[in-house]
Amino acid sequence: xxxxxxxxxxxxxxxxxxxxxxxxxxxxxxxxxxxxxxxxxxxxxxxxxxxxxxxxxxxxxxxxxxxxxxxxxxxxxxxxxxxxxxxxxxxxxxxxxxxxxxxxxxxxxxxxxxxxxxxxxxxxxxxxxxxxxxxxxxxxxxxxx
Amino acid sequence: xxxxxxxxxxxxxxxxxxxxxxxxxxxxxxxxxxxxxxxxxxxxxxxxxxxxxxxxxxxxxxxxxxxxxxxxxxxxxxxxxxxxxxxxxxxxxxxxxxxxxxxxxxxxxxxxxxxxxxxxxxxxxxxxxxxxxxxxxxxxxxxxxxxxxxxxxxxxxxxxxxxxxxxxxxxxxxxxxxxxxxxxxxxxxxxxxxxxxxxxxxxxxxxxxxxxxxxxxxxxxxxxxxxxxxxxxxxxxxxxxxxxxxxxxxxxxxxxxxxxxxxxxxxxxxxxxxxxxxxxxxxxxxxxxxxxxxxxxxxxxxxxxxxxxxxxxxxxxxxxx
Ligand code: SF4
Ligand code: SF4
Numbered sequence: 001x002x003x004x005x006x007x008x009x010x011x012x013x014x015x016x017x018x019x020x021x022x023x024x025x026x027x028x029x030x031x032x033x034x035x036x037x038x039x040x041x042x043x044x045x046x047x048x049x050x051x052x053x054x055x056x057x058x059x060x061x062x063x064x065x066x067x068x069x070x071x072x073x074x075x076x077x078x079x080x081x082x083x084x085x086x087x088x089x090x091x092x093x094x095x096x097x098x099x100x101x102x103x104x105x106x107x108x109x110x111x112x113x114x115x116x117x118x119x120x121x122x123x124x125x126x127x128x129x130x131x132x133x134x135x136x137x138x139x140x141x142x143x144x145x
Numbered sequence: 146x147x148x149x150x151x152x153x154x155x156x157x158x159x160x161x162x163x164x165x166x167x168x169x170x171x172x173x174x175x176x177x178x179x180x181x182x183x184x185x186x187x188x189x190x191x192x193x194x195x196x197x198x199x200x201x202x203x204x205x206x207x208x209x210x211x212x213x214x215x216x217x218x219x220x221x222x223x224x225x226x227x228x229x230x231x232x233x234x235x236x237x238x239x240x241x242x243x244x245x246x247x248x249x250x251x252x253x254x255x256x257x258x259x260x261x262x263x264x265x266x267x268x269x270x271x272x273x274x275x276x277x278x279x280x281x282x283x284x285x286x287x288x289x290x291x292x293x294x295x296x297x298x299x300x301x302x303x304x305x306x307x308x309x310x311x312x313x314x315x316x317x318x319x320x321x322x323x324x325x326x327x328x329x330x331x332x333x334x335x336x337x338x339x340x341x342x343x344x345x346x347x348x349x350x351x352x353x354x355x356x357x358x359x360x361x362x363x364x365x366x367x368x369x370x371x372x373x374x375x376x377x378x379x380x381x382x383x384x385x386x387x388x389x390x391x392x393x394x395x396x397x398x399x400x401x402x403x404x405x406x407x408x409x410x411x412x413x414x415x416x417x418x419x420x421x422x423x424x425x426x427x428x429x430x431x432x433x434x435x436x437x438x439x440x441x442x443x444x445x446x447x448x449x450x451x452x453x454x455x456x457x458x459x460x461x462x463x464x465x466x
Binding site: 130 | 251416418419420422423425426427429431434437438441444446447448449451460461462463464465466
């Protein structure tokens with residue numbers, strides 16, 4: 001799997017991450033970067049959808065604990081991630097493919113580092129195991145195995 | 146006399162509960178029986194599949210199909226009925242979402258076979274025989290339906306026109322679905338013939354639900370004596386009402402059992418489990434990650450709890466190995 005390039009989706013809260021940085025430059029540096037308003041916006045369904053869409057990992061960057069612009073969105077996200085990781089492992093998706101970091105970096109210089117670091121971990125883990133989703137015509141054939 | 150519309154009722158991988166639910170219509174089923182001509186109902190009548198094979202395409206007005214699809218026999222019958230029917234109604238949680246048998250999507254075919262034919266303590270299988278789709282006995286070939294690698298909901302195999310969820314569906318919704326077909330007054334194809342709202346919206350206990358639920362502990366229904374009038378979630382007992390479609394008649398609520406989700410996700414939601422995760426997370430009244438862990442790790446098989454009836458149609462479908 002040496003040439004495996006993991007697909008990582010990174011959500012980051014605009015209040016804590018990169019708001020003083022050059023957004024265009026950061027966008028060019030970070031693939032699949034989705035700045036959002038509050039990490040608490042990231043629903044478990046978004047993460048699950050990312051995996052369905054072919055992601056190998058999801059990284060959420062939220063504000064430091066106790067520092068959420070909306071009271072506790074970041075902690076909500078952290079609880080959600082904990083629950084979701086348990087569910088993902090039942091689907092055979094390693095829990096460490098979802099990571100949440102609660103910290104801050106107004107310049108956003110750290111974002112590419114976090115992305116790189118997690119991508120490295122994902123590279124070691126390899127791609128998410130794919131399943132061939134049920135297709136009407138071939139349901140039986142794909143299922144036979 | 147105008148010919149009566151032909152109706153088939155058929156089970157695939159079903160438990161018989163859905164067929165029983167039709168019988169439970171009591172007098173109403175006799176009225177229906179007067180208005181229609183049954184052409185197949187394996188549980189109750191002695192028609193054979195080859196009778197259906199001999200029919201013209203679309204000759205059956207409505208096929209009511211319950212049960213999930215897990216082997217080639219189920220698939221063949223589903224395809225046959227699709228070919229011969231104008232309308233297909235996916236009846237019950239198994240046909241709509243895969244149902245409780247769909248929990249098997251969290252394990253593999255290999256693990257199931259190893260347990261059932263080798264490892265379970267009650268198994269005596271000295272020769273290590275596993276069922277094969279084909280085998281020779283006394284020079285003759287015997288066949289068994291091929292067991293697939295996962296459970297499928299009906300719509301993953303054939304086009305489905307309408308859905309009626311529930312485990313099993315309740316009599317009032319069955320009667321109105323059948324009457325709607327007979328009267329030709331049906332909503333757009335693809336509709337679920339049940340209310341759109343979440344169960345909480347119709348639940349009697351909702352008025353006891355505080356505006357913000359703060360759970361310090363999560364209990365399972367058998368561990369406590371639940372108050373019969375208070376919202377389960379407010380009592381710290383998991384209830385899937387917020388993420389489940391209403392229409393069941395609140396039957397579980399009435400016998401003091403929390404909602405398990407047999408009506409599937411509310412209208413417009415694909416994956417009920419991940420929706421519930423977000424809701425549940427915000428209910429956990431904990432200070433730090435350690436407390437989250439203490440609370441959540443007590444829940445055995447969280448995925449099974451959240452997708453008890455719907456794993457095959459969930460976004461991630463099944464376990465990857
Ligand atoms: S939906 Fe429930 S009652 Fe109907 S076949 Fe499945 S398990 Fe049985
Ligand atoms: S959570 Fe359950 S008990 Fe509470 S209102 Fe909703 S359906 Fe009723």
